Amino acid sequence: xxxxxxxxxxxxxxxxxxxxxxxxxxxxxxxxxxxxxxxxxxxxxxxxxxxxxxxxxxxxxxxxxxxxxxxxxxxxxxxxxxxxxxxxxxxxxxxxxxxxxxxxxxxxxxxxxxxxxxxxxxxxxxxxxxxxxxxxxxxxxxxxxxxxxxxxxxxxxxxxxxxxxxxxxxxxxxxxxxxxxxxxxxxxxxxxxxxxxxxxxxxxxxxxxxxxxxxxxxxxxxxxxxxxxxxxxxxxxxxxxxxxxxxxxxxxxxxxxxxxxxxxxxxxxxxxxxxxxxxxxxxxxxxxxxxxxxxxxxxxxxxxxxxxxxxxxxxxxxxxxxxxxxxxxxxxxxxx
Amino acid sequence: xxxxxxxxxxxxxxxxxxxxxxxxxxxxxxxxxxxxxxxxxxxxxxxxxxxxxxxxxxxxxxxxxxxxxxxxxxxxxxxxxxxxxxxxxxxxxxxxxxxxxxxxxxxxxxxxxxxxxxxxxxxxxxxxxxxxxxxxxxxxxxxxxxxxxxxxxxxxxxxxxxxxxxxxxxxxxxxxxxxxxxxxxxxxxxxxxxxxxxxxxxxxxxxxxxxxxxxxxxxxxxxxxxxxxxxxxxxxxxxxxxxxxxxxxxxxxxxxxxxxxxxxxxxxxxxxxxxxxxxxxxxxxxxxxxxxxxxxxxxxxxxxxxxxxxxxxxxxxxxxxxxxxxxxxxxxxxxxxxxxxxxxxxxxxxxxxxxxxxxxxxxxxxxxxxxxxxxxxxxxxxxxxxxxxxxxxxxxxxxxxxxxxxxxxxx
Numbered sequence: 001x002x003x004x005x006x007x008x009x010x011x012x013x014x015x016x017x018x019x020x021x022x023x024x025x026x027x028x029x030x031x032x033x034x035x036x037x038x039x040x041x042x043x044x045x046x047x048x049x050x051x052x053x054x055x056x057x058x059x060x061x062x063x064x065x066x067x068x069x070x071x072x073x074x075x076x077x078x079x080x081x082x083x084x085x086x087x088x089x090x091x092x093x094x095x096x097x098x099x100x101x102x103x104x105x106x107x108x109x110x111x112x113x114x115x116x117x118x119x120x121x122x123x124x125x126x127x128x129x130x131x132x133x134x135x136x137x138x139x140x141x142x143x144x145x146x147x148x149x150x151x152x153x154x155x156x157x158x159x160x161x162x163x164x165x166x167x168x169x170x171x172x173x174x175x176x177x178x179x180x181x182x183x184x185x186x187x188x189x190x191x192x193x194x195x196x197x198x199x200x201x202x203x204x205x206x207x208x209x210x211x212x213x214x215x216x217x218x219x220x221x222x223x224x225x226x227x228x229x230x231x232x233x234x235x236x237x238x239x240x241x242x243x244x245x246x247x248x249x250x251x252x253x254x255x256x257x258x259x260x261x262x263x264x265x266x267x268x269x270x271x272x273x274x275x276x277x278x279x280x281x282x283x284x285x286x287x288x289x290x291x292x293x294x295x296x297x298x299x300x301x302x303x304x305x306x307x308x309x310x311x312x313x314x315x316x317x318x319x320x321x322x323x324x325x326x327x328x329x330x331x332x333x334x335x336x
Numbered sequence: 337x338x339x340x341x342x343x344x345x346x347x348x349x350x351x352x353x354x355x356x357x358x359x360x361x362x363x364x365x366x367x368x369x370x371x372x373x374x375x376x377x378x379x380x381x382x383x384x385x386x387x388x389x390x391x392x393x394x395x396x397x398x399x400x401x402x403x404x405x406x407x408x409x410x411x412x413x414x415x416x417x418x419x420x421x422x423x424x425x426x427x428x429x430x431x432x433x434x435x436x437x438x439x440x441x442x443x444x445x446x447x448x449x450x451x452x453x454x455x456x457x458x459x460x461x462x463x464x465x466x467x468x469x470x471x472x473x474x475x476x477x478x479x480x481x482x483x484x485x486x487x488x489x490x491x492x493x494x495x496x497x498x499x500x501x502x503x504x505x506x507x508x509x510x511x512x513x514x515x516x517x518x519x520x521x522x523x524x525x526x527x528x529x530x531x532x533x534x535x536x537x538x539x540x541x542x543x544x545x546x547x548x549x550x551x552x553x554x555x556x557x558x559x560x561x562x563x564x565x566x567x568x569x570x571x572x573x574x575x576x577x578x579x580x581x582x583x584x585x586x587x588x589x590x591x592x593x594x595x596x597x598x599x600x601x602x603x604x605x606x607x608x609x610x611x612x613x614x615x616x617x618x619x620x621x622x623x624x625x626x627x628x629x630x631x632x633x634x635x636x637x638x639x640x641x642x643x644x645x646x647x648x649x650x651x652x653x654x655x656x657x658x659x660x661x662x663x664x665x666x667x668x669x670x671x672x673x674x675x676x677x678x679x680x681x682x683x684x685x686x687x688x689x690x691x692x693x694x695x696x697x698x699x700x701x702x703x704x705x706x707x708x709x710x711x712x713x714x715x716x717x718x719x720x721x722x723x724x725x726x727x728x729x730x731x732x733x734x735x736x737x738x739x740x741x742x743x744x745x746x747x
Contacts, residue, residue, distance in 0.1 A: 025428065025429060026424075026428050027424050027425050027428040027429040028429075030421070030424055030428075031421065034417075034421065127511075128510075130512075130515075130737055130738060130739075135511065135512050135515075135738075136441075136442055136511045136512050137441055137442055137445050137465060137512045138416065138442055138445055138446065140445055140446070140448060140449060141449060142449075153453070224417075228416070228417055228420055228446065229449050229450075230416060230420070230445065230446045230448075230449070232416050232442045232445075232446065234415050234416050234417070234442070235416075235417070239415075270413070270418060271418060271421045271422070271425070274375075274410075274411045274413070274418075275410060275411075275422075275425065278374055278411065279375075280375070280411070281375045281376075
């Protein structure tokens with residue numbers, strides 16, 4: 001990390017901290033909280049899709065499962081807020097271990113189909129096991145916790161609560177990806193046979209990545225439960241999985257910021273733009289088509305590429321050598 | 337990995353969010369937040385709701401009790417999480433005085449806690465889940481339609497007493513709405529000496545009902561079919577294609593006017609029950625049906641009339657408080673006190689739980705003037721959501737579900 005990107009990071013954190021002050025309206029603060037929750041979910045899926053090369057269509061499983069367990073334990077089974085959340089976290093991570101064991105028997109399309117099937121099984125259970133899950137009417141009646149006496153019912157307080165988890169998730173995922181283990185995960189994506197020849201257990205590397213992604217999916221699920229105070233099979237359905245995948249791909253799979261931008265894009269289109277444009281689903285489709293046409297690598301890498309291109313052209317016009325610009329671009333390319 | 341360009345892009349792209357300041361409201365229009373579904377699988381019902389509401393507002397020239405009515409429509413996409421955000425938007429950003437919506441029961445349940453917290457009156461034009469006005473009544477909630485079972489308790493009695501059926505097979509959509517309808521019918525049918533020989537639960541998205549139709553016991557007197565959305569069209573068509581001749585009893589939504597226009601002769605003779613039928617022969621209803629036909633070219637069904645009536649409830653309550661909605665408690669009390677003599681439903685009152693007491697019509701699909709319609713063959717006046725049961729006893733029992741095994745207590 002260079003000093004300059006360190007400065008940018010500080011700027012980003014300060015901007016995020018100031019969001020409630022800048023926005024003022026509780027509605028938009030709540031929206032920002034939702035963006036943070038979906039960003040955590042998208043970042044966790046990005047571990048699989050972007051860094052592991054494992055496209056999953058069942059990521060809603062962790063969001064929904066964690067949300068169901070949290071709400072069930074705290075409202076119906078009489079657990080405390082902290083123990084309920086902790087059990088949800090452990091149970092969901094355990095679920096990811098099991099799912100990883102099953103899904104990683106295949107790769108590519110096979111992996112996609114198995115994750116899809118596993119996700120649908122959970123959805124079916126939530127829909128049909130009415131005595132436990134409330135069926136399609138869902139589970140509700142949950143209160144937000146009061147950690148250290150702070151009332152999370154307040155939009156600003158909840159935003160900062162979610163922001164803490166978001167920052168920890170971001171740091172946790174960034175460190176993971178930059179660690180030697182993260183490199184081996186990317187290695188298993190790009191050159192699985194060479195990795196095997198080097199003595200890596202590719203299956204185990206991918207499984208660890210899968211479980212780690214499930215862990216952050218569970219965090220997103222617990223926050224989802226706190227935010228909505230309600231969960232129904234919609235949290236588990238294919239739509240939610242597909243939307244999360246869209247966030248990752250639209251923002252830029254395999255980049256740290258891509259999923260966050262994707263989450264902003266989808267949440268804002270779904271919740272804000274739909275108030276002004278009745279055919280917002282069509283707009284969402286058009287936006288994705290534009291992304292695929294002009295920035296097939298996703299918004300974040302795409303914008304970076306276009307910016308570099310524009311800067312390079314200006315530099316060339318000013319008489320500077322093109323070598324420098326292409327050189328940096330090459331470095332960027334390698335690091336992503 | 338942490339590239340400045342990437343962060344810059346992230347910041348720029350994240351700045352899409354705009355801010356809109358809260359608007360002042362005093363003696364301006366009354367703001368009505370309308371939660372409907374414009375995208376996704378439920379959009380057809382959502383559009384009919386919009387039509388019903390618009391017709392009602394237009395009939396009042398956009399004014400109720402001397403104040404202008406300002407409807408702000410939001411698309412919930414039929415998803416609970418979006419429904420909650422949209423409700424927050426209407427309440428916190430647009431400062432609405434009253435909400436009408438949402439469409440599905442799970443949407444209404446998703447915002448239930450939020451409504452209690454912000455204390456904004458809400459009129460449900462469609463969501464029929466029993467417990468919203470039974471075991472978990474929300475003091476800010478009033479419903480403008482029946483509960484799932486409200487119309488099907490009388491149908492149970494009608495099937496046993498008037499039609500003389502002894503054995504019936506139930507086939508119903510496998511979700512809460514279907515479970516509640518089937519259980520209500522079963523309870524009263526068994527109370528009147530009938531017997532439910534089997535219950536079949538095809539999933540909501542069943543394409544071919546063949547495997548269920550062939551399971552139906554050949555000894556039954558009739559089949560009670562409770563379907564929602566477009567499933568009634570598929571079921572009735574396939575039922576006739578399989579050569580079944582046993583009479584079909586339907587739930588209100590199986591042969592709803594919204595889908596009846598897409599059916600053929602297979603629907604003829606289906607007897608169903610509902611708190612509404614386009615065929616109710618009162619001047620008020622015929623004027624309403626004529627207005628809907630003129631404006632939208634079709635008969636009003638479940639969703640159209642539900643939203644229309646939600647809007648009439650609002651009008652009635654606003655007249656009680658002379659257009660003053662500043663005292664929310666008084667306004668809510670007025671909503672709970674709605675009393676309409678003449679409406680498309682007939683006379684309507686509200687019970688202590690926020691649920692209308694209405695006439696229930698037994699209807700038969702007939703062909704008139706080249707179109708199918710639900711002709712009223714019997715009316716049960718002033719039916720409560722608890723039918724003839726004692727509310728306290730009724731509420732002490734479990735909510736109607738897939739495994740409901742009640743009925744037959746009194747013979």
